[in-house]
Amino acid sequence: MAHVPEALIDLIVEHGRMTVAGDHDGLIADFLPDRVGQLLTSATVPADLVRAQLVSTEAGPDGEVVAVTKYTDVRGESVELRACWVPFGGSWRVTRVRNIPETRPWMNEYGPSPDGVDQEHWAGLANGELRLQRCGDCTEWIWAPRPMCPHCRSLNTTWETVDPAGRIYSWTRTWQNFSPETAGHLPYVVVLVELAQAGNSRVLGVLEDTDGREVRIGMSVQGKIDTPPPGTTGSPLVRWHVAEGEWQ
Numbered sequence: 001m002a003h004v005p006e007a008l009i010d011l012i013v014e015h016g017r018m019t020v021a022g023d024h025d026g027l028i029a030d031f032l033p034d035r036v037g038q039l040l041t042s043a044t045v046p047a048d049l050v051r052a053q054l055v056s057t058e059a060g061p062d063g064e065v066v067a068v069t070k071y072t073d074v075r076g077e078s079v080e081l082r083a084c085w086v087p088f089g090g091s092w093r094v095t096r097v098r099n100i101p102e103t104r105p106w107m108n109e110y111g112p113s114p115d116g117v118d119q120e121h122w123a124g125l126a127n128g129e130l131r132l133q134r135c136g137d138c139t140e141w142i143w144a145p146r147p148m149c150p151h152c153r154s155l156n157t158t159w160e161t162v163d164p165a166g167r168i169y170s171w172t173r174t175w176q177n178f179s180p181e182t183a184g185h186l187p188y189v190v191v192l193v194e195l196a197q198a199g200n201s202r203v204l205g206v207l208e209d210t211d212g213r214e215v216r217i218g219m220s221v222q223g224k225i226d227t228p229p230p231g232t233t234g235s236p237l238v239r240w241h242v243a244e245g246e247w248q
């Protein structure tokens with residue numbers, strides 16, 4: 001294993017001390033300049049920290065050093081952060097940081113719309129199924145849900161369970177913190193998934209395990225229905241995963 005320089009270990013320990021002290025300017029000075037905005041929201045620690053402890057450092061083959069630091073708050077509860085440091089201007093800077101284990105964004109405002117037109121979709125997710133709307137007369141798929149078929153204007157719409165397997169039609173990596181719930185989860189990738197089994201209907205969702213990976217249009221993806229974490233009021237949703245062998 002490659003050697004981790006003593007000077008870097010000192011820097012990482014000092015970074016932990018500044019985090020505990022709430023030294024915002026000191027922390028930012030350790031971040032890669034073009035990564036500051038993301039790094040401020042890609043991990044979270046409690047506000048009332050009392051101790052930082054360097055747990056491990058590991059040098060990678062490409063000059064990066066991954067450091068795990070344990071932060072403990074006044075109640076004695078602790079969180080661990082994994083930070084990746086890279087050489088920069090004769091010293092080192094942080095390029096990535098994440099909580100361990102990595103958590104996912106969860107928006108509490110997800111759920112049935114007030115008019116109830118998508119009620120069956122959310123009921124399906126609660127039951128572990130992806131349900132899409134379909135016309136009972138012309139049999140065309142309808143997405144997003146609406147009271148009337150846009151193809152034949154029939155009001156006779158039904159719902160069918162669809163295998164959550166498709167291809168990436170489009171995607172974007174979100175670096176900005178658009179809502180309080182996404183703090184500590186950036187960046188994340190939002191995908192528009194085309195479902196061949198449902199008339200190429202396109203559904204939106206979050207793609208998992210994308211840090212440092214190149215997402216491509218056309219990749220095969222599989223959806224898994226995820227239930228809300230404890231303490232949130234959100235509804236279940238579909239998380240998308242790139243199929244085995246598709247990453248390059």
Ligand SMILES: [Zn+2]
Nearest residue numbers: 135138149152
């Ligand atoms: Zn129709």
